[in-house]
Amino acid sequence: MVGSDVSLPFTVYGKVDTGPDGELAHEGNRVPDIVALDDRRLVVGWRAGVRDERDSAPTDQGAIMCARSGDGGESWTVSTLAAATATHRYHYVIFLNDAGTLYALLGRIVIDRDRDGEGGVDGFPTSMVVRRSTDDGRTWTDFPVTVDVPDNGRGVVVAGKPVRSGGLWLVPYWRHSGATTRAGVLRSADLRTWTSGGLAENPPGVAIEEPQIAVSQDDPGTLVMVTRTLNLTGGTSAAARDAYYRANAAHCATATSTDAGLTWSPMTLDENLPNYYVKTFFTRDTAGRYLAIFNTLAGPFTGASASKPDQYREVLYYKVRRPGEPWEPGRLFADGARLTSGAARGWDVYASADEYEPGRFFVVWEHNQTNIKVARLDISRPIGDAPLAEGDWTTGGATTAGAAAGVETVSDRADDDDTAAAGTTGSASAGWVLSGGARVTGGGLRLRSAGAGSCSASFGLDVSRGCDFTLEFRGRVNDDSALDPRTGSGVCFGVKVSNGARRLMLTVQKSGVWSMRKGSALWEKVYSSSTAGRPATWKVRVDSSGTARLFRDDADTGTTWVIQDSRERPQLTHWVTGTPGGNAAEAVLEWTRLTPALDETR
Template structure:
């Protein structure tokens, strides 16, 4: 700015090429001053590593979840692979359902506490999944238990709950009555939880489930202790739904939208499967599953939510190789916006999950602002902040 003023005060005519050069310099200066960096433009900031485990080569840190209680406070949980001493077969390869760990931050993700054990593996028990829910100043963790003798992590033989009243720093056992069946193929057999529960009103809670034969639906509770399994969604398609997420519908605030991972029958479909309640969110009556051509799914768990401003947000794998995550936003009353890249890290191990950025979950800490957690390379748990408040 001073340079231009000084030249203008000389009153001497500028050569044409000099004027053009100065104009170009001015444009570049404005661009540098105004344009945000790539991360800021994408709304992504503060990426950090919660925990690293390179030892078990693909059977370490997996399927995380996160709850934030403020802009600076959050807790992350994940499952860790088995350790050799609990395996029933001496010398057998370890696998990825072992024990459940957690870590928390009090400074916005700049640093994370040393990981602690939420549920310990033993020679009798290992742990398949963990899902978090926050309400009334308390955080609940729902954990699916299996046996290390079952290398697939199935069947689920118990679901237990833990509760924290200090933002995830310490945990206590709490009572839980889940409709889990131990009878093969019966309703509730292999009951699995993969999506965030919702509070719909006073003493009204719902949680998405999936179970044997890839049946999907919701659980209903009035007290967070006793849960009732509601009727599953009818699926007329050959594709198989799983790991469902549950939100209040943008189209009807009295109804719920279920969004599920799609395992396609032909290996070519790349869209999520969706269904909507037709009984004011009670979960006994649903539309049939259908393909949602605006919500991607590449046969891997995606995250789907509705934020406090009513926007839909989905974070998903951009291809079936799980090497990168994208995100998309749908503002209220508008079409889905163009997808943007979220994470694409290089391979860090030689495991089956080399280079994976997968299994995202998130939690809104301020309007349109999220903590996002995901597994990276099956060797690290990562967290970043995502801001969609201006979309």
């Protein structure tokens, strides 16, 4: 599945080593990069990982492969750009395009030095070496360079696109510095001699990796750097980091430089750019638009001792910021099927992109540590505020996001005598489905449950339009039940929004509003009010990191929380559930509307 502004992807390469059980024989990430010489000629590079015989752990090292296409990705010719040998392997490849002459920046590893004191072989330290091609990637020759970076435990690690600015080539990189990892840029006037600028100061309690750079939208003399973050507030171990990610939003760190990377402002966390366990790709197009491609967390941690959440790299999102505007909502880029049941199952990760026309990119990424994928992405069209789903039961009939396209919707047949049961037609993908005795009355949709069963109205969402969302609905609680936070019985006026990566769970009770926070399966009161059950318009805006903000009758309540990670079927559902003992729950839903989460200051 890909987003609505993403083309169907091509598979560049998909050969892997598998064991007798069909699972991957090793887990090395392929981490591809791409150059678009025009809308037809493409060059892609990636790492072909190996399992090191000295260590049973995954290894991010191997040969560097290359593929060329002259027909916009329809067909590919594969070759080896830099071969692994008995003494050397490679950690990364990033392309630099200097007016059609291609340079492959490679992280080379000396195998005998590949032990960094952290438990085994992991592909560090690296030294940056370069190969050059003057024939669109058909052949490559060594291009000697000198790189002035102090020895350190990581060496010189490059994960972002080079930028030409102020007469210099600038390459974002990160390395060990002191007791942590920090980021800056390498600077060169001739592509042969590279010196390090200054390193940005990390946010407190955060380590930095995989920086990206772009020229600022606001000032052509300013650079913006966006980095992956590793939260260390609870300690430096993986378990301590995971404990933080279980319950909190996580963001990229950003900094700016006005002297081509010689100095940087202190890094701060950017709440517009989420970051979970893997790099966020960041660039600027020729029209000045920022593009960020990132992973959601996608699935919850599976048990108290789980070191990583299930499905934690399975969904790629992207978002755009146009000059002078706020960031647009994050929206689906790609979410592919699981090709394995163990390592890297279903991962869509490590995106890179190159612009071939204003606002149009070729994007490369790896799927399931198996396939190198390429698709076109068009960011020239704003996302707009067209509803993802909507329904209005006060006017005698429901409307839906699909109605304008002529799809079949639920027949609601409003009837003042409260005897018309709705939901007799339609399907979850084409309109509202009503169940459990939901009825349309003169004042809206009546949802009532006198026992353990639920009464609901549900609308299946178009996965390709998956995005950060704003939910707004109006109604009231007629009969208050007793909510059990563990079982979910007693929901008086519930609503669920699943977008394929996250899930908002909310219920309005007479005493306030309850929800389920990230990392928890229990209902918890997030907003207290003795008048919550009265007629009101409620709104919840959910951003790219999963942070929700609650509004009541257009007023900001000041209530925020982080919603659950979830792979549940995309849907908008309103429901009520009584208790097994017969304590009934009843609510009336007048209307509901789900839209992309546009910044309301625009």
